[in-house]
Amino acid sequence: MNDKRRVAITGVGVVTPAGNDVESMWARLNSARSCGAPITTFDASGFSTRIAAEVRGADALPLTGDRKLLKFGNRSHRFALVAAEQAMADAGVAPTARDRHRWGCVVGTGMMTVSFDELASVQANAAPEGELDAAKVLDEATSNDPMAFCRSQSTAGVSLLTKRFGIAGYASSVHTACASGGQAIGTALRAIRRGAVDRALAGGFDSMVSPVGLAGFCLLSAVSADNDAPERASRPFDATRNGFLLGEGAGFVVLEEWGAAVARGARIYAELAGDGNSLSSYRITDSHPSGDGPIQAMQRALRDAGAAPSDVDYLNAHGTSTPMNDRSEAAAAAVVFGADVGNVAVSSTKSVMGHLIAAAGAVEAVVCALAIQRSSLPPNANLRDVDPDCAHLDIVRDAPRERRVRVALSNSLGFGGSNSCLAFRHPDDTRALVEAGR
């Protein structure tokens, strides 16, 4: 007997390097052509890594609602507004004056709170020699602009979204680096289950494709420096992988208490069935080569979903294409799935769209919802020589694979050691469980 409220995914939306809506992204993922390309949004010519997967046409994104809101937002907030708008329209439900208190909003936010232009203004005026002179801050234009302050706040994104859609219940922003998007959706799932809200807009947004963002990863040698072959730079599980491809974007889902979604005749992509969450407590940037950390997150997600490892047909891997992540994650899959590991189809969609950092887990949750709805698994691009440490995985290579998915898992493993795993179930299977009283 399941005593937890079940939760349905009834709307999805994305802005990604692979496309600025769900259908464009899905087609690009299935083409297995990577979005890696030379950086165009700033002059990266001096950086050790000069490539990324950028959102194209960001300035032309179709924004609805009050455009004045944008003064309160930066590039990643614009992505968030557009992706959330798609998800809400897709779900075909919106908060009303009567039920807005029963709607929540949980977002995974990026860590880049100040735009480079704003930083450059402060530096030029208040730190011309490199050291900040506090007295000069008093006259510095950016530091006197309340809008620059508003854009920099950790709650800037969630404030824009709750105002745009009239959401008035549980609202929160989370940041666990690359696990942020997954943890945001997991947090919303739990808020619905415990009855704090009945519906939620949940997702993540980020853009670190900026001088300071890229610099942070270059300094750590975390990003691939395959500047001459950017379309090959992201190759998760390949023996020659050498770092991730930096992406940007946003992904959102609309979550509804199952009974409420069914009652209004909503189209249900999937049941968001489980949330697994663990801390590696090993190193800041890596999980243990044994998979310790990710293992517990995946096991917790399955237990939370009431699913067995053998129920899983698809794993959307974190698969960053860094040497350590893919090895640790492959080891974790071997432990979690045991003898069944060969029956689980695996792909990392970061091979095509790069690593969207705080948005990654949210966009990949959308990918899992689509994979279930369409009985089709997006491929892992750029895999030529499989790393022997990953050879036990059944990786979907080069082209999509038709397969009905009973349960899908999505991993998001963050700097700092936070591991998130979300579990999704085919809605027909959930209906059968509900009918059977479970």
Add this chain to the structure above:
Amino acid sequence: MRVLVTGSGAICGAGASPAAIVDAAIAGRSAIAEVASFDASGWPRRLAAEVTDYNAAKLVGDRKLLKLIRRSDVFGIYACGEALAQAGYDAHRQSLDEAAQADFAEQTGCYVGSGGGAFNVNYDYFPLMAEARGDMGAFGRELASTVNPMWLLRTLPNNVLCHVGIRHGLKGPNGCITNHTTSGMLAAIEGAEAIRDGEADRVVSAGHDAPIEPQTMLYYHRCGLLAASALRPFDARRDGSLLGEGAAALVLESEASAAARGAQPVGEYLGGGVACEGEGLLNLREDGDGAARAIEAALADAGLRAGDVGLIVAHGNGTPLSDRSEGAALRRVFGASMPPVTAFKWATGHPLAASGILDVTLGLEAARRRLAPGIATLESPDPACAGVSVARETRAVASDVVLVVCRGFGGTNAAVLLRALA
């Protein structure tokens, strides 16, 4: 399932433990003073509550770690360490055999509310930018020789979660909440829910922030949020808030876990509630609707009525609209029979992401003493806050149940209820 508090820790300008900070408040001492960490002599607003005897190495006891963390993280790691020590956490874990230790670690979670990015974290790039003079090619080429390679890791908003996890061997469910002022209180709520869900047997929940820096101070002033001479919650002459810094932490534990290891509870977490107003980043409703709904949700979650509450720790940040609307929310929930209301920001400053959970640790300490500490800066209560039972003097309280309210940018509101245990 009962969720107990088996440890608490805190640091801010007013003291380095919940008991010391409550002592300071009862004695009428505020940590608010002229800023010393930068030269603010020509500034329109010069006051904040700094931790003046800051010694990072002493606070975290590990010099090597200091290369990987910042001031805010130091406070957070210290507060978590204090709370875990009071709970006897490390000593208990080390008494277990290897297999039991692994299980214990996986059933221990960690939820941290963090300020997210401060402005000064990016100043590490200023020497490089000064050298490059707008030439991005030069910026890229000179990057590796000018900027600390650990810059990104030192800047992660989730650093306290990461390092507390590594230091104390926590491997269970976790989260880092970057939701402005409500971050720390949400960490307490999500931590308690992880225990109720059975995902963890115990968690450490914390909040930390260090916002006293030139750009943040000036921005708060430009938004009209800073006071000229004192933070006076609910006073007719109040004219703004003042920044503080620091951290607080709680160890929350299931009743079964606390009993099994003989931990001595100091309180019980009874319930929490969260609500936003959804009217933009800086807007607040006059009627305090979000705060009222958060309090009502916390009462419902705890299965309590308003009349059960003995002490209210208000957000009381000292800005005219926030206090006025908070007063309206309290009147809506408590009507004419409002228990004693206090607030601590006049003494601690406003440590943003840490504030909610700091007030929880202070409220619990005050409730254990059955006292509502006086608000020393209160001179004449604002008639617009009529019915909010604040006082300059410290008063006795009639029940051991304390309500703590927390409000933040984006119209976010959170409230928790705890019972003090002697």
